[in-house]
Amino acid sequence: MRDKKHIIKAGYLLSYDYSYIFTSVKQIYDHVDIIVISYDENNKTWAGNDVFIPESFFSEIKSLDRQNKITFYKDKFFISGNAPMDLETRQRNMMAEKMGHGGWHIQIDGDEYAYDFKKLTQFLRKNKYLLANPEKNPINFQVDWVTLFRHDKSGFYIIEPFEEKCFLITNYPKYKYARRTNTGRTLSLKYRLIHQSWARDENEILEKITNWGHKNDFDTMKFFEFWKSINSENYTDFIDFHPLAAADWHKLSFFPAKNIKEFILAFEKKFPQPELTLDLSSTKKIKLWLKSLF
Template sequence: MSYKKNIIKAGYLLSYDYSYIITSIKQIYEEVDKIVISYDANGKTWAGNEVFIPESFFSEIKNLDKQNKIVFYKDSFFIPGMQPMELETRQRNMMAEKMGSGGWHIHIDGDEYAYDFKKLAQFLRRHSYLLKNPEKKSFNFQVNFVTLFKHNNEGYFVITPFEEKCMLITNYPKYEYARLTNKGKTLPLDFYLIHQSWARDVQEIIEKINNWGHKNDFDTSTFLNLWNDLNANNYKNFKDFHPLDKTQWKEISFFPAKSIDEFISSFAKKYPQKDLQLDLSSTKKFKLWFKSLF
């Protein structure tokens, strides 16, 4: 059956924070069937600002791609007059078409690290029968964000508990708002996705808030001041402070680590990924499996 080809496909949106993607790809490379990296052909961000991606980056990706799984896709993703989030959603849909129909579509941002991805891949392959007729039976999976808010020389300030959700996987990639599809059944997976997010140098943060999809969704200047004020002495005072939904970020904990690679390694030891379960009844799973045979 054609829907069994390229079961696991990952897509990245490449822009100003291109350097993070290397770490992200290394976490998933061995277990995915295909990776598409999309970027603007005219060197523009969604805000219309210039972005330069050095040729050395593309060479590094090619050296990493020992199994020829990675495809670069460039197109005109910036359109004057459109809002950044509209452009992000548009690019995701265009990239989904480039990734091809069928299979599980995983849209993962460059600063997101799916450690021990093998457990997620095994789950998706085990339930590949859900890929049959996605137009009629669409399924989406959301995972748990581990959001890194800031770092210093000693380690990372991390949002806890890990309750913020991230829509990551779908069998019907028709995006309505960023990674949200607004169609089909959305199920939770108890899988941790490390999000480097705000744990960057101040100049990178400024570049981020001036160019990302949420550029016009909240007062970024005020939030930047809040971020800048956080330090080792006051981080425990930060409560319910997510800029869009306060309750998503309840508090902050500190995790010692000298680098992001060290953080991923130590975090994985403290919070190993669990064996994943499909949140459907046995009867429902059997019916879906049986129907996929015909």
């Protein structure tokens, strides 16, 4: 049965970097209808390593849940012998089922911060007619990542320009590779999503690259050594250095901020979210609207 009450749905995959989710949830909480947080019932990562999430985490999340929007979903997400990326995709699909049919599905990672999220949800609610008949008219939206690559006591080294795409929203959550659905029409939105990504301490980066979905996609340890070499004297030397698609990370710039909270506030002030528009012809919009009536 299609859920017509909940229009904006957010889902998180919870694992080794659970502490980042607090910052992320605070950005979106007031503007979503439901949030589902999924985690492995046997405390395993996709690589089969143990992960410890303290009980205090769940109570702290609940203390943020003033309107009872958050649901925890635990299941067996690690299966021995399966590639980490296959398991990530599987968990995303299982979580989508838990989130329920209908509405805009937003699968957001714990280290992604959707500032001025209200502007994005207003756009999605305005275009909720696109939610009708998603099986026949799948719609996906991708946004622009603002990737944070390294940090020191003075601030953050970030990837520019902000052109790396992130598949974030769909009305038809049938995932084929991580958040990619490979079905229907994919449209770009000029919305910026801050991704803390590699801007972590060394031990956190090691934990990340030995457990994430991309574990087997490139020489992570070689890239880790490169990452450690970045500093205030050489960060401008590196051009086109993404490990999978070089041109996606063109160059590094420096943004002063003492911590991530200060970064988000300062970044939003310097780069306010633009007005969002639906990148479709007037004729196509009318056709889709007419289809939504039947």
